[in-house]
Amino acid sequence: MKRFRIASAGCGAMSRAWLQYTLTREDTEIVALVDPVTASANARKEEFHLDCAVFSGLQDAIKETGANLVFDITPPEFHKPTVLTALRMGCDVFGEKPMSDTLEHAREMKEAARKSGRLYAVMQNRRYHPQIIAFRDLLQDPELGAQGYVCADFFLAPHFGGFRDAMDSPLILDMAIHTFDAARYLTGANAKTVYCQEFNPSWSWYRGDACAVCIFEMTNGSIFVYRGSWCSDGMPTSWESEWRISCAGGTALWNGRDVPVSEILKTMEGDAPGQEKRAPLRKTAVVPQGIPTGHPACLEEMFSSLLAGREPQTSCYDNYNSIAMVFGAIESARTGQKVGIRL
Numbered sequence: 124m125k126r127f128r129i130a131s132a133g134c135g136a137m138s139r140a141w142l143q144y145t146l147t148r149e150d151t152e153i154v155a156l157v158d159p160v161t162a163s164a165n166a167r168k169e170e171f172h173l174d175c176a177v178f179s180g181l182q183d184a185i186k187e188t189g190a191n192l193v194f195d196i197t198p199p200e201f202h203k204p205t206v207l208t209a210l211r212m213g214c215d216v217f218g219e220k221p222m223s224d225t226l227e228h229a230r231e232m233k234e235a236a237r238k239s240g241r242l243y244a245v246m247q248n249r250r251y252h253p254q255i256i257a258f259r260d261l262l263q264d265p266e267l268g269a270q271g272y273v274c275a276d277f278f279l280a281p282h283f284g285g286f287r288d289a290m291d292s293p294l295i296l297d298m299a300i301h302t303f304d305a306a307r308y309l310t311g312a313n314a315k316t317v318y319c320q321e322f323n324p325s326w327s328w329y330r331g332d333a334c335a336v337c338i339f340e341m342t343n344g345s346i347f348v349y350r351g352s353w354c355s356d357g358m359p360t361s362w363e364s365e366w367r368i369s370c371a372g373g374t375a376l377w378n379g380r381d382v383p384v385s386e387i388l389k390t391m392e393g394d395a396p397g398q399e400k401r402a403p404l405r406k407t408a409v410v411p412q413g414i415p416t417g418h419p420a421c422l423e424e425m426f427s428s429l430l431a432g433r434e435p436q437t438s439c440y441d442n443y444n445s446i447a448m449v450f451g452a453i454e455s456a457r458t459g460q461k462v463g464i465r466l
């Protein structure tokens with residue numbers, strides 16, 4: 124019997140990335156595919172040539188197959204029941220972002236994980252882009268110094284159909300979680316407060332607000348400004364956002380596509396005191412090569428941490444700090460007030 128017996132819940136678009144990676148491991152076995160639309164589960168079973176049972180509910184799937192690890196790849200509103208069922212039945216859980224559809228649900232899920240002693244890790248695949256790893260390293264440069272003003276722009280125009288088109292806050296809840304999590308990753312800080320304005324332009328094809336501006340105060344003293352749109356045609360940014368980080372000694376940029384760079388203003392030696400000239404010094408980040416990226420990298424980290432008995436980089440406890448930024452922003456947008464982040 125393989126070490127990890129997996130019941131995979133949610134057989135939509137994103138399940139492909141999860142199954143593809145999982146099938147490369149020798150210590151895993153997919154024992155159940157779960158989806159209320161069993162045709163979707165059967166389609167996935169056929170596509171990946173799986174020899175497993177198909178279920179419409181997770182509880183039966185775990186009971187009948189003896190699964191010990193659950194993948195939660197369902198839409199956000201089903202994350203809480205899926206994760207709680209899995210933990211209650213003694214399984215570890217790897218789940219998709221966003222952790223949940225409300226902050227209260229996320230808190231219950233985190234507490235359930237703590238009480239169960241099982242691992243619950245959340246997919247934040249964009250942390251594993253080699254360029255963001257290089258960008259974070261570049262930001263450690265003592266010559267750049269303290270971060271003061273962290274800006275991320277995200278302007279795209281995807282037509283998804285499905286659950287996102289019906290959400291109240293599709294951009295903030297389904298997508299900005301990635302950028303907010305990246306801001307924590309890059310600054311090494313959490314958010315303390317947020318002011319957010321959400322809006323939906325006249326031409327938007329989403330029911331809920333597809334645009335937002337957020338201003339976060341971070342615990343390292345910096346201000347993080349997010350400008351985002353999911354209905355902005357023309358001149359698209361990268362899905363990773365375009366970043367400008369203004370620091371005490373200079374500025375670091377990453378456009379989400381190319382190698383990150385910084386520019387530091389160096390004081391020239393030899394001029395009379397008080398009359399030193401300052402010259403710009405460009406530095407280029409060193410991007411790690413040949414490492415796993417995206418979903419495979421994040422899943423690799425989840426499996427490694429489970430095997431080592433340690434918390435993964437994106438454990439529910441860490442990820443709660445990112446989802447709290449999401450719901451802080453939503454609360455601010457609803458109330459029109461700057462709000463404290465509830466950690």
Ligand SMILES: NC(=O)c1ccc[n+]([C@@H]2O[C@H](COP(=O)([O-])OP(=O)(O)OC[C@H]3O[C@@H](n4cnc5c(N)ncnc54)[C@H](O)[C@@H]3O)[C@@H](O)[C@H]2O)c1
Pocket residue numbers: 132133134135136137138157158159160163181196197198199201205219220221246247248285286297
């Ligand atoms: N990390 C990323 O980059 C990324 C990208 C896209 C989507 N996602 C996330 O992945 C999750 C799924 O998104 P998707 O695009 O695959 O959605 P999808 O609509 O294509 O598929 C979701 C599937 O879940 C099934 N489902 C609904 N309720 C269920 C339940 N209780 N138990 C089991 N299955 C259930 C649906 O029938 C559907 O087949 C979402 O949380 C989404 O935000 C993450």
